[in-house]
Amino acid sequence: MNNALPLFSLLDVEKSFPIDGGRRQLKALDGIRLTLHPGESVALVGESGSGKSTLVRVMLGLEPATNGRVVVGASDLGQLDGPQRRRFARDVAYIYQDARGSLNPRATVAALLAEPIRLHKLRDTREIAGRVDELLDQVGLPRATRHRYPSELSGGQVRRVAVARALACEPKVIVADESVAGLDVSVQAQLLNLLRDLQAGSGLALVFVTHDLGVASYLCERVAVMYLGRIVEMGPTADILQSPRHPYTQALMKAFPRFGAPLTISLQGEIPSPADLPSGCRFRTRCAQVQADCTSIDPAQTLLEPQRHVACLHPLPARTLQPFPTQTTTSEH
Amino acid sequence: MRNNLLSVENFTLRRGAVAVLDDVSLHLPAGQTLALIGESGAGKSTLAFAAMGLLRQPGIGMQGRLMVGDTDVVSAPEKDIRALRGQRMGLIFQDASSALNPCFTVLAHLSEPLRRHRKLGRAACRERAVALLESVGIADPAGRLNAYPHELSGGMQQRVMIAIALACEPELLIADEPTSALDVTIQAQIMTLILDRVRALGASAVFVLHDLALATQVADRAAVMYAGQIVEEGPAAEVLNHPQHPYTRGLRASAIEFGATRLEPIAGVVPPLSAMPGGCRFAPRCPLATSKCTEQRPPRVERGASTLACWHV
Numbered sequence: 001m002n003n004a005l006p007l008f009s010l011l012d013v014e015k016s017f018p019i020d021g022g023r024r025q026l027k028a029l030d031g032i033r034l035t036l037h038p039g040e041s042v043a044l045v046g047e048s049g050s051g052k053s054t055l056v057r058v059m060l061g062l063e064p065a066t067n068g069r070v071v072v073g074a075s076d077l078g079q080l081d082g083p084q085r086r087r088f089a090r091d092v093a094y095i096y097q098d099a100r101g102s103l104n105p106r107a108t109v110a111a112l113l114a115e116p117i118r119l120h121k122l123r124d125t126r127e128i129a130g131r132v133d134e135l136l137d138q139v140g141l142p143r144a145t146r147h148r149y150p151s152e153l154s155g156g157q158v159r160r161v162a163v164a165r166a167l168a169c170e171p172k173v174i175v176a177d178e179s180v181a182g183l184d185v186s187v188q189a190q191l192l193n194l195l196r197d198l199q200a201g202s203g204l205a206l207v208f209v210t211h212d213l214g215v216a217s218y219l220c221e222r223v224a225v226m227y228l229g230r231i232v233e234m235g236p237t238a239d240i241l242q243s244p245r246h247p248y249t250q251a252l253m254k255a256f257p258r259f260g261a262p263l264t265i266s267l268q269g270e271i272p273s274p275a276d277l278p279s280g281c282r283f284r285t286r287c288a289q290v291q292a293d294c295t296s297i298d299p300a301q302t303l304l305e306p307q308r309h310v311a312c313l314h315p316l317p318a319r320t321l322q323p324f325p326t327q328t329t330t331s332e333h
Numbered sequence: 334m335r336n337n338l339l340s341v342e343n344f345t346l347r348r349g350a351v352a353v354l355d356d357v358s359l360h361l362p363a364g365q366t367l368a369l370i371g372e373s374g375a376g377k378s379t380l381a382f383a384a385m386g387l388l389r390q391p392g393i394g395m396q397g398r399l400m401v402g403d404t405d406v407v408s409a410p411e412k413d414i415r416a417l418r419g420q421r422m423g424l425i426f427q428d429a430s431s432a433l434n435p436c437f438t439v440l441a442h443l444s445e446p447l448r449r450h451r452k453l454g455r456a457a458c459r460e461r462a463v464a465l466l467e468s469v470g471i472a473d474p475a476g477r478l479n480a481y482p483h484e485l486s487g488g489m490q491q492r493v494m495i496a497i498a499l500a501c502e503p504e505l506l507i508a509d510e511p512t513s514a515l516d517v518t519i520q521a522q523i524m525t526l527i528l529d530r531v532r533a534l535g536a537s538a539v540f541v542l543h544d545l546a547l548a549t550q551v552a553d554r555a556a557v558m559y560a561g562q563i564v565e566e567g568p569a570a571e572v573l574n575h576p577q578h579p580y581t582r583g584l585r586a587s588a589i590e591f592g593a594t595r596l597e598p599i600a601g602v603v604p605p606l607s608a609m610p611g612g613c614r615f616a617p618r619c620p621l622a623t624s625k626c627t628e629q630r631p632p633r634v635e636r637g638a639s640t641l642a643c644w645h646v
Binding site: 047048154156184185186187188189190192193211212213214215217218241251252253255256257258259260261262263264265266267268270271 | 372373486487488489516517518519520521522524525528543544545546547549550551573574583584586587588589590591592593595596597598599602
């Protein structure tokens with residue numbers, strides 16, 4: 001898999017926004033290194049304000065990076081010409097955080113799904129109706145949904161339409177921003193299974209933005225944990241859950257509500273403002289393992305073990321025992 | 334049953350002709366915490382708001398009994414409800430950023446219940462407000478009194494809401510999804526804070542939650558609601574860790590845990606309240622359903638420490 005050219009390579013990407021009338025810079029992303037290979041699934045996880053959505057916007061070319069390079073295939077994202085740009089728009093499908101808001105309320109589901117097919121000239125006009133039915137089948141919506149308007153659909157159905165619309169352009173990668181947030185557990189589980197099956201079955205790559213480490217671990221084979229604009233830990237999901245090496249990852253895991261475990265406050269205080277980053281390590285103000293040099297040295301994202309990046313001066317020791325007994329849910333109907 | 338702080342008996346609430354809550358019965362002993370669990374449309378928030386006396390409006394019909402202490406919210410005069418609300422009962426809303434009035438300062442918000450119920454003057458309000466903010470873990474409480482809601486983070490806004498709800502030291506605190514708008518790390522802080530304050534006051538609490546694992550962490554008892562009815566009720570650890578009702582089992586199988594290999598979601602969706610099936614409301618989605626289920630409403634049966642409404646347990 002890793003022999004193929006990566007779909008995306010982010011090389012030391014930095015994104016700053018001017019604040020206070022341009023007198024200061026707010027660093028929303030700092031030293032981001034991330035590659036995505038065909039067929040791979042990566043979750044971007046972090047609290048609000050960690051820069052997840054900004055990272056996605058830079059990856060999609062919606063915001064130019066202030067420093068560093070975003071390489072798509074073999075070329076720089078900023079230097080694509082017209083036809084390459086259109087090809088990129090087809091290869092990379094984006095599912096917006098606000099799925100309902102992203103769909104034209106005056107268009108039927110059929111029209112919404114036909115639009116990308118027509119735009120990218122993927123089917124003959126006569127074949128479009130059949131393709132729309134195919135897409136509806138694929139996301140588990142009844143074909144009669146084609147005549148509906150977004151306002152007539154439930155929250156779960158709207159997300160399915162958004163997924164179908166992303167699939168319509170036959171992309172190589174789907175980028176989804178909080179696509180299951182705010183749904184009921186049973187609907188969320190249905191949608192997660194759909195995304196997982198689509199991804200596993202079709203060789204699609206997936207970038208999934210979520211604040212929920214549980215969702216990330218269910219859906220993605222790789223996790224990148226972000227804090228204040230930096231990837232603080234990245235690696236295979238199972239390894240990270242087994243043995244987090246960054247104190248922030250460990251804290252996020254402890255805060256995640258679990259059956260049979262007491263409520264635990266794993267982090268004091270709140271995420272600092274990105275306009276006022278702490279000196280040295282940006283996590284030091286909330287870190288339980290903080291030491292003297294953390295105030296002066298800003299740890300970069302470094303390769304700690306094969307496939308595991310950690311940005312910490314004093315990473316947690318690697319654990320071999322299993323910290324979380326994998327409970328199987330009761331479903332003996 | 335004098336020691337029940339909240340006592341709901343055969344309570345039905347209709348909006349127009351639609352029964353939003355249908356024959357709900359529930360008891361909460363004083364000093365305990367209860368989690369109302371279920372998906373949207375189950376009637377959790379409606380039950381919580383009804384208990385606060387917020388649904389005594391034209392177009393809404395209530396039957397049965399909904400006792401908070403010795404006041405029946407269904408039939409008591411408005412004067413009695415006003416004495417209850419904000420004084421003996423406090424409410425924490427889901428989204429603090431929209432529940433707080435953007436035009437008023439933190440001090441103005443905190444002063445309202447103190448003036449109305451405690452008849453405190455300006456200086457006394459100020460003094461009490463500082464103490465309240467300190468008790469909910471806000472640093473520099475005196476400096477925050479004149480802040481407007483938009484100047485506070487989401488977590489801080491929720492802390493202010495908690496301070497308002499607890500201003501008059503209520504016996505019953507109702508919290509409607511108090512942390513659904515917050516990050517998990519802040520969620521743990523806020524839930525711990527609410528539990529600490531409730532215990533310090535010797536009060537009871539009702540949490541409306543959708544997160545089952547969180548419910549086992551914060552509640553003594555749990556009531557699982559589906560389409561306006563309570564389907565399973567009992568000790569939280571019992572109900573949520575060893576669910577017996579098919580709906581609760583389905584919820585549990587849909588809940589994400591680290592290392593989950595495959596989620597088994599409940600098929601289908603909740604039917605609209607205007608087209609509720611007769612018999613058991615869960616029957617159309619239930620893997621155990623038989624013809625009996627679609628014809629007759631299931632009886633309430635006791636199984637161990639839990640009570641459930643199902644033909645097949």
